[in-house]
Amino acid sequence: MLEGQAAGEGVAEHEGIDIAASGQLTADSYVMRIALVDYGAGNLTSVKKAFTHLGADLVVPSSPRDLDGADAIVVPGVGHFQATRSLTAEWRAAIRASLDRGRPLLGICVGMQWLYEGSTEAPDSEGLGVIPGRCTRLTGGTANLKVPHVGWNTLAMPRPSSLLDGVPAEASVYFTHSYAGPVNAATAASTEYGERFAAAVEENLVMGLQFHPEKSGATGLRILDNFLRRVAALAAPAV
Amino acid sequence: MLAKRIIACLDVRDGQVVKGVNFEGLRSAGDPATLARRYNEEGIDELVILDVTATLEKRLAMAATVRAVARELFIPLCVGGGIRDSGDAAAVVDAGADKVSLNTAALTDPDLISRLAGQYGSQAVIIAIDAKREGGRYGVYVRSGTTASGRDAVEWAKEAESRGAGEILLTSIDRDGTKSGFDCEMTAAVSAAVSIPVIASGGAGSFDDFVDVFTSGRADAALAASIFHYSEHGVADLKAHLRDRSIAVRI
Secondary structure: OOOOOOOOOOOOEEOOEEHHHHHHHHHHHOOOEEEEOOOOOOOOHHHHHHHHHOOOEEEOOOOHHHHOOOOEEEEOOOOOHHHHHHOOHHHHHHHHHHHHOOOOEEEEOHHHHOOOOEEOOOOOOEOOOOOOOEEEEOOOOOOOOOOOEEEEEEOEOOOOOOOOOOOOOOOEEEEEEOEEEOOOOOEEEEEEOOOEEEEEEEEOOEEEEOOOHHHOHHHHHHHHHHHHHHHHHHHOOOO | OOOOEEEEEEEEEOOEEEEEEOOEEEEEEEOHHHHHHHHHHHOOOEEEEEEOOOOHHHHHHHHHHHHHHHOOOOOOEEEEOOOOOHHHHHHHHHOOOOEEEEOHHHHHOOHHHHHHHHHHOHHHEEEEEEEEEEOOEEEEEEOOOOEEEEEEHHHHHHHHHHOOOOEEEEEEOOOOOOOOOOOHHHHHHHHHHOOOOEEEEOOOOOHHHHHHHHHOOOOOEEEEOHHHHOOOOOHHHHHHHHHHOOOOOOO
């Protein structure tokens, strides 16, 4: 199916996923304010486009204080782990405070790696530490696969999660990365590429995706929509 | 398992998709956004838009084309053709490109690779290499295949990787538009020399050409234009063919 028809063309369907219904969920009851943290790591156009397409009101906070009114926080990122240094102690405190207020946090790619304690890519830069373990460089395994890992790969889901609800077992998502986090109790999906690494994490309000949902076609939109539904359920005032 | 990627290329001139043979003799193949929508429905893994006019006055029209295609797509989109500096790259990134492809400009100013990789990440920087066989080597040509650069494709791919390129888009000038198959030997030589993905391009004429380039050619992805444009074969049929031959594809 066509992904994301131009505005005014009416209902957009996504291979069986009813995006119109999810749009109503936000439009009828509550317009979510999603804070997209821009710490200078690459281009956010595609992430913004995907969230906007799904009906979220995206704000890019200029200071940690701006996170106060957000219903959820998204930490995107491409490139080097070192870029997360721009997420200073003030940002980290504000993000933790948002979690304490019961607001979900989603890290994407380097943003997910940052949820761990750190990464060997930049040993001096600390992660947020809300997921145990440290990220390491992919080895390529015994088959000596190319690193970076670029392209569409499949997900193994060891348990149900709100983020990956309704994602079929054979679904593929788009990766582009050289580092990844270890599989542990927080892992909601893992992927095999020379070794098995965490492709998605979910532990209460903390969620992360190593792949790029904004570039993963209908599957990616479904996952972002799942996130928005969870945010809406937590944020919408009781009727 | 990581899938081999099937990439459709839209060569765009004056807002229309065109396709020639051996880089010459262009004919029209339709509206870019319409083709992009069709390929997406058929399961294409990625799209490349190449601006084959790339003159200054056409640049604004190109940004509009990129924006129109990007609006409908949630898969990777690469834009190239005539990108000479950071400003050109920024314009297509702002219009919705996830990756930019550099060709002549990267050879003229190799540091541009590092600068763009620093700004957008290596995954956003694709180095396009147009090469043809010259005795025992693969000569790199610039300016749409018209001018010999004096460089060898294998050596240039390695340098591009060391400067921060995220992928290599390798086009065989000898095979481009001929439908006589990819240059598997050249693709394998470049792919073995670098750790970044190599996208093979030029010469796709049959489904088995893709099988060959993914096996003996060691390609990570394959790009084609005319085989898809004129509805000769659907993307879904191609993927079924590859899957039947135990090549991992995204279904």
